[in-house]
Amino acid sequence: MKKYLGLFLLLSSTHASAQTMYCVQTSRDLISELYRDYPVQSTKDLAGASRQVLRQYFDSHLVQLLLREQKCAAKVHGQCNLDFNILSNSQDVADDVAIRVLAANEHQAKLKVGEQILNFKMRMENNCMRIQDIEYQEIGRLKQILSRK
Template sequence: MSSTQAFAHNISCVQSSRDLISELYRDYPVQSDKDIAGEPRHILRHYFDANLVQLFLAEQKCAAKTHDQCHLDFNILSNTQNVVDDTSVRVLEATEHRVKLKVGGQFIDFKMRMQQNCMRIQDIEYNGVGSLKDLLSIT
């Protein structure tokens, strides 16, 4: 690995669940058109564990094949289809492996784990919808 790659890898690794969620919402604000779920593998790997990355890639492949949405018909960071410009994001609780947010009127619970010494999102729970991993695993 070159020194540039090593530097880039170190800069993208956080060890706090709160820091990872802060980066995610900074890089993918809910009011923007940027959709983390549609990003390529190398971007997804910065935020999500290997299992969730594989599920996102399968979702992307399905959507490309059908030319439509497969399982995700909402923004995974807001749990809504349309976000209003003044939507607020507030951390309700942050522990070592969990961050609970209120995004607008929605409650979102991020479950985290360490993967290769970096914090990664393992799953996201939504009130009234269930688990992101379960949604993406529907066959």
């Protein structure tokens, strides 16, 4: 019995720490973790990530829109509304692209990624900072793009 209780406690603590690992309180910390985990030069596609991964960075509404986009892309065997990397606003990113935080406050972070300006709107959800929307310089907001029929 002690053996099973110990295993349960070990798994529970591992699960709890995995959930809280991405619970940050500031917009700057969330952006830092996001770009560390999904560098724009890599082939890792954040928009195509699992629900569990998306929930680490985005609020529940944006997670639903991204999952709907994934289903649509799978159905048509291609692209639906997203034809760019949501973290760079481009299809191809140079290996030496510079990422600079231009401004960060309680519910917003403005970045320059290469030549693109991205404005992350954020909010607290379940006591963790989450991305609510991303405004792109020339093409509008991510929520608008994902909401197209």
